[in-house]
Every structure is written in structure tokens, then in C-alpha cells.
Amino acid sequence: MNVLLCGDFGADERLRWQRALAVALPEAKWLDEAGARARPDAVQAAVVANPPPGSLQGLPQLRLIQSLWAGVDRLLDDSTLPAGVPVARMVDPAMNAAMAETALWAVLSLHRGFFEYARRQREAQWLAHKQRRANEVNVLVLGQGQMGRATAARLLQQGYTVMGWKRDGAPLTPLLGRAHIVINLLPLTPDTRGLLDAAFFAALPPKAAIVNLARGAHVIDADLLAALDSGRLRHAVLDVFRAEPLPGEHPFWLHPRVTVLPHAAAITDPRSAATVAAANLRAALAGQAVAHLVDRQRGY
Amino acid sequence: MNVLLCGDFGADERLRWQRALAVALPEAKWLDEAGARARPDAVQAAVVANPPPGSLQGLPQLRLIQSLWAGVDRLLDDSTLPAGVPVARMVDPAMNAAMAETALWAVLSLHRGFFEYARRQREAQWLAHKQRRANEVNVLVLGQGQMGRATAARLLQQGYTVMGWKRDGAPLTPLLGRAHIVINLLPLTPDTRGLLDAAFFAALPPKAAIVNLARGAHVIDADLLAALDSGRLRHAVLDVFRAEPLPGEHPFWLHPRVTVLPHAAAITDPRSAATVAAANLRAALAGQAVAHLVDRQRGY
Numbered sequence A, B: 001m002n003v004l005l006c007g008d009f010g011a012d013e014r015l016r017w018q019r020a021l022a023v024a025l026p027e028a029k030w031l032d033e034a035g036a037r038a039r040p041d042a043v044q045a046a047v048v049a050n051p052p053p054g055s056l057q058g059l060p061q062l063r064l065i066q067s068l069w070a071g072v073d074r075l076l077d078d079s080t081l082p083a084g085v086p087v088a089r090m091v092d093p094a095m096n097a098a099m100a101e102t103a104l105w106a107v108l109s110l111h112r113g114f115f116e117y118a119r120r121q122r123e124a125q126w127l128a129h130k131q132r133r134a135n136e137v138n139v140l141v142l143g144q145g146q147m148g149r150a151t152a153a154r155l156l157q158q159g160y161t162v163m164g165w166k167r168d169g170a171p172l173t174p175l176l177g178r179a180h181i182v183i184n185l186l187p188l189t190p191d192t193r194g195l196l197d198a199a200f201f202a203a204l205p206p207k208a209a210i211v212n213l214a215r216g217a218h219v220i221d222a223d224l225l226a227a228l229d230s231g232r233l234r235h236a237v238l239d240v241f242r243a244e245p246l247p248g249e250h251p252f253w254l255h256p257r258v259t260v261l262p263h264a265a266a267i268t269d270p271r272s273a274a275t276v277a278a279a280n281l282r283a284a285l286a287g288q289a290v291a292h293l294v295d296r297q298r299g300y
Helices: A011-024 A035-038 A094-110 A114-120 A146-157 A198-203 A223-230 A271-287 B011-024 B033-038 B093-112 B114-122 B146-157 B200-201 B221-229 B270-285
Strands: A002-007 A028-029 A045-049 A064-067 A137-144 A163-166 A182-184 A208-214 A233-238 A258-260 B002-006 B029-031 B044-051 B064-067 B139-143 B162-164 B181-184 B208-211 B231-240 B259-262
Touching: A002 A011, A002 A035, A002 B093, A011 A028, A011 A271, A028 A035, A035 B208, A045 A271, A094 A146, A094 A182, A094 A208, A094 A233, A094 A271, A094 B093, A114 B259, A137 A146, A146 A163, A182 B044, A198 A223, A223 A233, B002 B011, B002 B033, B002 B064, B011 B029, B011 B044, B011 B270, B029 B033, B044 B093, B044 B270, B064 B093, B064 B270, B093 B114, B093 B181, B093 B208, B093 B231, B093 B270, B139 B146, B146 B162, B221 B231
Parallel strands: A002 A028, A002 A045, A045 A064, A137 A163, A137 A182, A182 A208, A208 A233, A233 A258, B002 B029, B002 B044, B044 B064, B139 B162, B139 B181, B181 B208, B208 B231, B231 B259
Antiparallel strands: none
16 A cells, blocks of 8 residues: 655654554555655555645545544645545544643633633732632533534533534524633634634623634634723633744734633644554545545535 | 631621521521620630631630631641530532642643743744643642542543552652652641652652642742752642742742642632531531541641
């Protein structure tokens, strides 16, 4: 089996993936982009992590494009992506767990006021605030895919009052009106792009907080800043941004009510993800069913 | 039933307790310190929260001293505390849950590096670090009382590798050698005072972290600062201090590797604690068994 491995990872990260994939799929020969261009007829599958646009065209034997990342919005944006080849997202249990951990950390921080305590520490201010019980905090989870479900389950286990929403489900506005904390775990599609805008923030109760762990383009940055500055929103935890790395001059960096994370809420774990990818590659080449196929029309 | 209510709470806090206690124990008449001094023979029980030293002496009919706080070290330090009267600690399920939440938040923050991300945000530095799985993080919980057990259970539920220790249990040093994170939930007694000293920190693996949610006097501050400054300890989360409020000039406030909380890890919840106190007061006056009695010899 000849597999193209290409993406935007650094040298160390590429090495970790190569090692994990070699263990999970010892029968494969791995090609880089130059190798694939030299022998395009040989490439039977591709394992990719935001590959450079164009790198998957002109490979006539390609049977599967397996993404190492869960989000495939950038991959699908490549207009040269071969139309007839199935694309699979990564669904890695270790990454789902990492996402649920980050979401839980953000909820605990917001519920118990630990971001405020960090601000007060910088001013040497000793002041405790009131303590609410977990079941008095309403958390709305947007998105009911693998990560949304793992996150909702983790929060329920901790006693929070959890509401879920998905794009084709019940109307959003009534749920927003009851949400103290909103966690965004939606896929980025034409339908969800820019969903977190001024109208969205205005539908929340005063002093609500948002946690964006999905994609930067879900948020209208100027509307978010206005909602924070007016005091309508209490805090925003942001892991994803319209431009990444977040440009040094962006107001999010130094905003006292914004927590910036460097797209680190859930990093795919090569040890478990390589096993998932290997199973899919074997299935594809044997003509069997492939897991976590992307619906290109739907966008995820 | 005539009950003395006294302690170090502010006016608002006192009012919340009075309301909750009036609901839980409608048959009681509540006296303040002046009322008790005016009619010492009338006082049958006392509900206290770090009462001023001497305030419980000379009350010949006193049948129970019920603390509203879980820690009774300051109460027992009062040499005028009447010797023959039983003392009960507060064991409030809502407070145990709050303590477990704070411990879990601290562990998630340390495990996933969120304190480092906060430091990097202030420098507009975009840099993700490696992601470990929860079961790769060894957490040592010191203390196996109500709060230690609630915390250990919460961490186990999240997949952490949890070790427990109590004062009269297995030797501590071998456990310290494997601990990435130590959470202190011990009672303060002559045996545990100053336990977290230079030798304790030296027994930890490099880059370990400590979380002190018990009492400030468990820690030798100078030894902790030295261990942080040498890089042996990665971070300390401190909710309790030798002097509280923490004095404005104390080096903990601005130390980049110290998170200061204003003794807010777990605040007794009047709604549930008043019910616990009421049950104990009724039992004491009916000559029945009282729960959560303090062993004055042991110190908790």
C-alpha cells in the first residue's frame, strides 16, 4: 500500500505521525509530496493534515483521503480536491476527551470565577465572590457531533444543567435566552459561518460567557468585542481565530475579558489517531466501508 | 431552643445564615454574643464560625458547639473553649462538591498548561505545548476526609491516576516521588503543620505542582518560594495562607508561578449547611448521637 502523507505540520510533528503510522500500518510505504509527484500512479491513499491546495490532484489510483484533523473545512475549500474520492474526517477518542477537558476547564473557570480571581491577583485584591452550585449554571453546547456529545456528557457528569443544539434542530434563540455559558463545537459550514454575531450575543442573558473551540469564522470579531466592552458578555474563551496564529496586534490578546488559547483545545493524538487512520485505509483498499466519511454537500 | 450564633462573618453573610437557619430550625431562638452574655443560663447550643476567643465560656447549659466551617483549628486554639462540651465540624455536601470542583479546575489547569497559556497571552505569544492524557498525570491527594475523598473520586472519574495519603497511613516519600500534582486537603494539626517544607518539595519529581486548599500553616512559605524559583516546582495554586487576607506585600501575589485565591475554594453553602446544623442541634438537645464530632486530641 502506497500512501501519501502531507500537511502543514512541523518537522517534529511529522516525525511523531510517521512513527505512529508506521506502527499502526506496517504494510504501507509512505510517500511525501515530491515522491507522489514522481510516481502519481502509485499513490493509493492520502493521509493529510491541511495539505497545500492542489497536492491531491492528478493521482488516478487514489481511493481515500483520510484527514488527521477533525475539521475539514480548509481541506474542502481546495477546489482541486478530486471529486470522486471519498474524504474521511478524523474521529479520535483521545481528541474527544481532550476537547471535553478543555470545555470543562473553561466552564469551571467561568462558573467559579477563576478568571476574575486571576485579574484580582494582578492587583493584589483579596475578594471572594458568591459561590453558585453547578446545577444553577446553564450551559448550552452548540454542535452534537463527537466532540459536542463528549463535552455535554462530561458537563452533565459534573452536575451542570446542559442544553444541546444543532443546526437543523430546535430554534436557537429560546435556548440562548437561558444560557449562562455557550460552548461552540459546530462544524464550519456556509450555514454556521458568522453565527456568533451581534444578534446572537443580544439574545443571551446579561453577563453570559462564550467559549469558542470550533472555528474562528464562526464569530464576528467586532460584534464580540462590542458585546464584551458593553458588559453584555462577561468573558470569552477563544481557542480559534479567523487568522492563526492570532496576529500580534489583534485586540483579543490584551483584552481583560478574553482568554486566548493557541488552537490547543484538543490536539489529535498520533497514538490513537494512527490506529483509526490505519483501519480506514485498510478498509478503503479492501473495498469495505470507510468510517466518518465527509458529506461534501453538508461540509463535514 | 436558645442558640448562640456568632462568628467572623460580615453583615450580609450573617444575614444569609440567619435566614437559612431560621428555615431549617424554626423552633430555635437565636441569640447574639450580647444576648448570650445577658442570659448565659439560657444558651443551650452554639452555632459558630471562628467565634472570638472566650465567647463560648461561662454558658453552663451549653450542649453542643456546631461549627459552620469544616476546619476547626482556630476554634480549638481557643484555650477557654469549655472542655466538656462536644464540638461538631461542618460536613456540607455542597461544600465538598465545591472543593472537588476547585481541585479539578486546578488539576485541569496544570495538566493542560492553562496557567502557561495565560502567561503567554500577556506576551501575545502563540505557542501550543504537548498534550498528555489524563491517565498519564499522577495526582496525590493528601487527606482522606470528606473533602479528600470527594476530590479523589472526582479526579478518578476524569481519568486521572490518583493516589491518596493520610497522616497515619503508608510512608509519604515514595508517593511524592511519583506525584506530578499534589493536592493538600489535610486537617491542620500539630502533626501536619509545616508538612510542605523543603524536604517535601525535594521528594517530588522535577516540575511537579502543588495545590494547597487546606491551611496556610501546612506550608513553609520560604521553602515553597525557593522550590518555585529554582524551577523544581512548576506552579503552586494557593487558596489559604498563614495570614489572611494575604498581605499586599507578600511575594505570592505577583509571583509568575503562583495562583492566589482568596480562601474561596469551597465556601459553606448556608442552604445545605443549615440543614446539617439543624439536625445536629436537635439531636444534641434530645440526647441523641451528634454527627461529625471533633476529637480534640487529634485536632479535627
